[in-house]
Amino acid sequence: MGSAIPSLIGVIIATFLLSRALPGDPAVYFAGPAANAESVQQVRESLGLDKSVPEQFALYVWDLAHGSLGTSLTTGQPVADDLLQRLPASMELTFAALIVAIVVAVPLGVFAAVRPSSFVDHFCRGTVTVAAAFPTFFVALLLVYVFYYLLGWAPQPLGRIDEIYYVAPDTVTGFYLIDTLLAGDSESFRGALAQLVLPTISLALFALAPIARMTRASMLTALGSDFVRTARANGLSGATVLFTYGFRNALLSITNIMGMIFSFLLGSNVLIEQVFGWPGIGAYAVSAVIASDYAAVQGFILMMAVIYVLLNLVVDLLAGLIDPRVRFEG
Amino acid sequence: MTAPPLLKVDKLSLDFRTREGRVKALQDVSFHIDRGEILGIVGESGSGKSVSAFAIMGLLESTAEIGGGSVHFAGADLLADNGAAMRAMRGREISMIFQSPRTALNPIRKVGRQIEDVLRRHGPVTGHEAKKKAIEALERVRIPDSARRYDAYPFELSGGMCQRVMIAMALACRPMLLIADEPTTGLDVTTQAVVMDLIREMVDETRMGALLITHDLGLAGEYCDRIAVMHAGHTVEDAPTEVLLEKAAHPYSARLIAATPAAADEIADLGSIPGGLPDLRRQDLPYCRFRDRCDRRVEVCDAQPLPVTELTGSHLVRCWRPT
Structure with a gap:
């Protein structure tokens, strides 16, 4: 946790400078195509952009200290509200993709490690490489083309739920799958699930490769270790050796990369959300960048940084649960 | 008529298949162990000591291929291809301990639980019983405060303590044979003596x-009661300890003894054995694999397979010119 504060300060400074480095002048953008120099100047003053950069930074930090991320120029809403409203959509998608990726990739990696150079191993490496080789947005478009346009199995790729047929649930967690279940509305649950399938698969494919490869590598290390040899020499059954001795030790390295993968996924959301009309933070960030909407861009990056820090905290806690050595150091 | 030995390895030959060809790791390896006896297998690295042990345990890698010979343990043929029976025997009737005990224990599992894993595998025990037996096993190897040590992780214990845990685990099911592969390598001299005393005691006791x-x-x-000397996949000499140390018949054994530091020796007096092991991948391995390092080499060494000579009742040597 001690390293979190300096990195957050760094992020605050970097995002401020980066967003100022975006090409384009927001005053011109918001004054509209018909504006003359005078009205552009007016807009600039109203946005506070006529002040010097240090002054702007001081204002920004002052606002942050008071819990305000500023107001978005495009939506007219406080950035914090915008982000919090959209975050659950992205989170739901990311979690779903991560779970799917883990459920597929971890067993694949384990099988590949148990039988190295076997058919399963080559198959695993092949699929995983192919899955990682295609850009996410291309896979997403391909899936939409095949399953929506050609086969008609998937619903229209327009957001989290088709509001013509289903009722969006009341917000409790912001995760539609959970909220619809809480509301006891199985119809809407199915509707939300149907919308979630294609974006989840496109995103999960991207995470398969690193998880499967990490699982395979760490399983191979664990199974080749001295303590597994001891377990075998003591006649322990194959399942005990594989899971209690091999997998639990391999789990350490797998957990360690999960934080990284989760943040990768959150980043790749940007593209997937565009393809599926998903009302998440990725889509929000893209339009903010296009409009040079400083406050929104800064807010987005800052939130991602905070999520990343929290994520690493969770990973550390998990590592402590698995490995007593980590626990005792702390 | 004496009883058959507990373990009898007879003319065991074993190759490893590698990309560069077959490695003739063991050839005609024979030795035996009786109850209540410690047999030492001595030799430099690569001479086939550990491979012999793994062959007995049935823990060879898949690239190993047994070319001939037999391994009999308490009347059972261990080379008969019976995976399940072999697994049930490992840890219960034959146990093995290794060098570097710290890494040989699962780092993230309590040592007591690891002993329990072995107990549960080899007999129907309730959870409570298993824990009691695990603590007893720790007590048997003189681990002080064993009930508390049950909950320790390997990284909380010293190397010597870990090796005692390993021994406790190996002896938990009261096996008939214990294989100790370099059990004291990496331990300091005092700990080494403690661990070896413990093994000797357990052998005498059980x-x-x-x-x-x-x-x-x-x-x-x-x-050890008896010592078998191995060189490049051959057992070159096998004799009771005193006999071997005093009247080593094989040139390699004699030189090994000369190269063993005793308390009074000056470093300059310490012998060394010139040369190294022959490349075991060679197709044309000489009959005598010690040939190139030997100072007693004569023509017959190159021309004919080595005879195994019985010098006295239990002193065997594989050489054309034993002393």
């Missing part, structure tokens, strides 16, 4: 047999 694999002839001389 009448089990033990196989001590070491490169330290001094250690073997101190704790």
Whole structure:
């Protein structure tokens, strides 16, 4: 946790400078195509952009200290509200993709490690490489083309739920799958699930490769270790050796990369959300960048940084649960 | 008529298939162990000591291929291809301990639980019983405060303590044979003595047999009843300890003894053995694999397979010119 504060300060400074480095002048953008120099100047003053950069930074930090991320120029809403409203959509998608990726990739990696150079191993490496080789947005478009346009199995790729047929649930967690279940509305649950399938698969494919490869590598290390040899020499059954001795030790390295993968996924959301009309933070960030909407861009990056820090905290806690050595150091 | 030995390895030959060809790791390896006896296998690295142990345990890698010979343990043929029976026997009737005990224990599992895993595998025990037996096993190897040590993780224990845990685990099911593969390598001299004393004591107490694999002839001389010397996949000499140390018949054994430091020796007096092991991948391995390092080499060494000569009742040597 001690390293979190300096990195957050760094992020605050970097995002401020980066967003100022975006090409384009927001005053011109918001004054509209018909504006003359005078009205552009007016807009600039109203946005506070006529002040010097240090002054702007001081204002920004002052606002942050008071819990305000500023107001978005495009939506007219406080950035914090915008982000919090959209975050659950992205989170739901990311979690779903991560779970799917883990459920597929971890067993694949384990099988590949148990039988190295076997058919399963080559198959695993092949699929995983192919899955990682295609850009996410291309896979997403391909899936939409095949399953929506050609086969008609998937619903229209327009957001989290088709509001013509289903009722969006009341917000409790912001995760539609959970909220619809809480509301006891199985119809809407199915509707939300149907919308979630294609974006989840496109995103999960991207995470398969690193998880499967990490699982395979760490399983191979664990199974080749001295303590597994001891377990075998003591006649322990194959399942005990594989899971209690091999997998639990391999789990350490797998957990360690999960934080990284989760943040990768959150980043790749940007593209997937565009393809599926998903009302998440990725889509929000893209339009903010296009409009040079400083406050929104800064807010987005800052939130991602905070999520990343929290994520690493969770990973550390998990590592402590698995490995007593980590626990005792702390 | 004496009883058959507990373990009898007879003319065991074993190759490893590698990309560069077959490695003839063992050839005609024979030795035996009786109950209540420690047999030391001595030799430099690569001479086939550990491979012999893994062959007995059925823990060879898949690239190993047994070319001939037999391994009999308490009347059972261990080379008969019966995976399940072999697994049930490992840890219960034959146990093995290794060098570097710290890494040989699962780092993230309590040592007591690891002993329990073995107990549960080899017999129907309730959870409560298993824990009690695990603590008893720790007590048997003189681990102080064993009930508390049950909950320790390997990283909280010293190397010597870890090796005692390993021994406790190996002896938990009261096996008939203990194989110790360099059990004291990496431990300091005092701990080494403690661990070896413990093994000797357990052998005397339970009448089990033990196989001590070491490169330290001094250690073997101190704790073993008999010693088999291995060189490049051959057992070159096999004799009771006193006989071997006093009247080593094979030139390699003689030189090993000369190369073993005793307390009074000056470093300059310490012998060394010139040359190294022959490349075991060669197709044209000589009959005598010690040939190139030997000072007693004569023509017949190159021309004919080595005879195994019985000098006295239990002193065997594989050489054309034993002394």
